[in-house]
Amino acid sequence: MDKSIEQKEQIAEVFQRHFNHFGFKKTSVDDIAREIKMSKKTIYKHFSSKEKIFYFIVSKVARKYSREMEKKLVPFPFYHEKINHLTGMIFSETRKWLKDGNDAFEFKYKYNIARLAFTDAYNDIFKELLEQGNNAGEFHIHNTDIMVRFINGIISESMKLVTANPDLKVEDDVIVTIGNMITK
DSSP: OOHHHHHHHHHHHHHHHHHHHHOTTTOOHHHHHHHHTOOHHHHHHHOSSHHHHHHHHHHHHHHHHHHHHHHHHTTOSSHHHHHHHHHHHHHHHHHHHHHTOOSHHHHHHHHHHHHHHHHHHHHHHHHHHHHHHHHTTSOOOSOHHHHHHHHHHHHHHHHHHHHHOTTOOOHHHHHHHHHHHHHO
C-alpha cells in the first residue's frame, strides 16, 4: 500500500477510535497526532480538518452501504422501479439513523457530515440508474448530471421535513415527483 494512503488510513482509524470513545467535540487532532506519533502538519497534509477525517470515514461506510443497496435493486426489471425503491430505502435508512441520534451537538455534526457522504454515494447510484435507463430507452433525459441534482434537491428538501419530524411520511410524494420528472 502507498505510504500516503497508509497514513491516511492510520489517521482515520485513530480518529474513529477517539470519536467513538470521546465524541466529535472532544476528539482533537493533537490527540491523534500524539497517539500515532505523527506531526499535525502531516495530518493536515491529508485532511484539512477533523470534519474531513470524519467525512472520509463515513464516506467509506456510505460507499460500502450503497453497494449493498444496489444489490437490493437487482430484482426490479425497470429502472424507474429501481429509482423508486432506492428513494424509499434512503428515507427508511435516514429515519432509522435519526431515531438513533443522541446528544444534540454531537448528532448535528454527525448528521450533517454523514448526510453529505451518503448523498454523494446515493448520487452515484442515481446517475448510473438514469444513464442505464436512458441506454435502455426507458428514459429520455438529456443531462443526467442535472437530473441527479434535481433528484438530490427534492430528497434533500424532503429530508429537512423528516429531520424535523421523523414520523412524517413524504416519500410517496417524493417518489411520484421523481417518477414524473424521469419518465416524461
